[in-house]
Amino acid sequence: MDFDARAGSNSDVEMELRKGPWTVEEDLLLANYVSVHGEGRWDSVAKCSGLRRTGKSCRLRWLNYLRPDVRRGNITPEEQLLILELHSRWGNRWSKIAQLLPGRTDNEIKNYWRTRVQKHAKQLRCDVNSKRFKDMVKYMWMPRLVERIQAASGGRCEASVPQTAWPAEEGTRLVPVADTTSKSNTVNLSSESSDAASASNYFTGGVEVDAAWFRDTAAAELSEEGWIESLRSPGICDNFWSQDLEQSGWEECCLWNMEQGL
């Protein structure tokens, strides 16, 4: 039962189903109706509430925006961590992932993934489904988030993160980087070019890269972002990471960029 945007007289237009952004009046109508009658059947909601919208549209608006318990805005590091972990397990099962993030909608999580994570991988010409990308998420991105959460909670990580998130996989080439998550990999790069080169080598499989370039790029990024300072100031870095993980993900950028030449 699709709607059809045919041109017509004013009265016809009045009766047409509306599309596009919801108005405040429509929001009020829908919210009032649902609060009185419950969610029920969405086609009925659409018809009986007086809204000229499809049931689908009403459902989407209610679930993603009007629902009282819906949370909007900054996705916390804990939530980011959970999203990364759950996505690694279930893939694009957004609604399933959303069930474990109270107040978050599948749409919001999907948008987060597409804008922050997938876009990042795309820019770096790295397949989000590739082993390498998953490793980066698992061994660099996620540990960083844990650091952030720990810092924010005064050293106690209270995030409900599945323990399978970052197993100690000794013997893999990624271990050294994973092992540095508590301190060194965030500091060394700013001061020692050799550390920068060695860190980069772990993610290039030991292939030589331009260490000077790596160091300079990292230093420039560090200077711009000032995130060494932020690491030492839990309050500040909490906001920093909450706003956008990617902005502090300069290191991954450097590493991935170098991989492109391989």
Next chain:
DNA sequence: AAGCAGAGCAACCGCGACCCG
């Protein structure tokens, strides 16, 4: 100040699953 490009997000669309007569 104006134009442009990119990012972020709300909403739509298509399809498959489910329910019920």
Next chain:
DNA sequence: ACGGGTCGCGGTTGCTCTGCT
């Protein structure tokens, strides 16, 4: 068993905002 109606999910689109030149 079948068919129509409805719902829910994942993919996609397009609008708005923001930052850069």
